[in-house]
Amino acid sequence: MSFPEQNQTIKCDVHTCQHHTGEGKCNLGSIKVAPRQGCNSGKCDESECASYHNK
Ligand code: SF4
Structure with a gap:
């Protein structure tokens, strides 16, 4: 089931990106x-x- 109006969790390992937590x-x-x-x-x-x- 998908919830297009809700944010999904985006997992990412790109540490050089400014959006990486x-x-x-x-x-x-x-x-x-x-x-x-x-x-x-x-x-x-x-x-x-x-x-x-x-970054
Ligand atoms: S925007 Fe940056 S942190 Fe987010 S998914 Fe793309 S590369 Fe990863």
């Missing part, structure tokens, strides 16, 4: 995930967080 979570209410250009590996590295901002 340091506790393995993202502090944004939502993020955008985008395809990586030129990557057709069929693995998880085809996607990346487009909401990333360097």
Whole structure:
């Protein structure tokens, strides 16, 4: 069951992002995930967080 009006918990280990809490979570209410250009590996590295901002 999904709850589109409620924030989900976004777990993330990207410590260099300004939205990272340091506790393995993202502090944004939502993020955008985008395809990586030129990557057709069929693995998880085809996607990346487009909401990333360097600290
Ligand atoms: S914006 Fe993306 S990269 Fe940054 S903490 Fe959130 S999920 Fe991770």
